Amino acid sequence: MKVVAVLYPDKHPDRHPDVLASTERGLDLGEHLAEQGHELVTTSDTGDELDAQLTDAEVVVTTPFWPLYLGRERIEKAANLKLVITAGVGSDHVDADAATERGITVAEVTGSNVVSVAEHNVLQILALVRNFVPAHQQVLDGRWDVADAAQEAHDLEGKTVGIIGLGAIGARTALRLKPFDVTMLYHARHRRSPADESVLGVRYSRLDDLISQSDVVCAALPLMEGSKALFDADRIATMKQGAWLVNTARGAIVDTDALREACESGRLGGYAGDTWYPQPAPADHPWRDMPRHALTIHYSGMTIEAQQRIAAGVREIIDLHLDGSAPPEDYIIAAPGD
Known part of the structure; x- marks a missing residue:
């Protein structure tokens, strides 16, 4: 089984040893999957490289909203895809209708953040x-x-x-x-x-x-x-x-x-x-330089403790999938037949 994890890029991983939701750490799934004969590919690319990886992926793990927007066109090209997991909370960056029509379950780690x-x-x-x-x-x-x-x-x-x-x-x-x-x-x-x-x-x-x-x-x-x-x-x-x-x-x-x-x-x-539209906010976004604001980038749900809960939840969902079981009911956002 191939798992593609689309996570945050980390330009200085040596400075951020506790950031699990990065391409460098891959939510610490790599060794766990390898021990069972499965493959983990991590990327922050949202173009051709990602599309190439998705062609034979069975599971996609993605942080909320950025960097991946998983729309109908991309879903329809991922012929082997069975499960999409949001590494966190908030899955409206995934076209749930397109996913369930193709027999794909969409899940997230409810409560993690x-x-x-x-x-x-x-x-x-x-x-x-x-x-x-x-x-x-x-x-x-x-x-x-x-x-x-x-x-x-x-x-x-x-x-x-x-x-x-x-x-x-x-x-x-x-x-x-x-x-x-x-x-x-x-x-x-x-x-x-x-x-x-x-x-x-x-x-x-x-x-x-x-x-x-x-x-x-x-x-x-x-x-x-x-x-x-x-x-x-x-x-x-x-x-x-x-x-x-x-x-x-x-x-x-x-x-x-x-x-x-x-x-x-x-x-x-x-x-x-800390939420913007679109995300990531462009340099000229009208909110960046407006008066009377205390905005941050979208990081509130990605504390180190939240990432630890997210990593544990993603691992639980993947392990259940490997056993042929559905995710816990409270983690399911959309499933075939909904």
């Missing part, structure tokens, strides 16, 4: 509310202007935080925010039980009410029908003046130009997140 992304949400909320980035920039620039840094710095305590989507990441974000003594609203397709709401410290709200009442809005929902450009110019206009928006969900949930305009005008107090 939940803690990592939830912590990143809290980090970026605090970075915005406390005006951290401009204050840090003063250090780099050799300045010392407390009034300028403090003018837009606030306490998080007493604020209203709205969380859109209360799945695993949204719920853990709420748990981490609860000690800050904030009022937390949430909106989700399925309302939580009263017991869950009590434990998490949240109160259910309609989406429009949440957006208009929250000082901080945190998007923790998948990209799906109805969520693309959820935050367009009209919806941003209904947010509180100076509210902060955090999005570690999907870049396309926010309208690119409308966001930049809102940050430039001060309509929003700031924007943070």
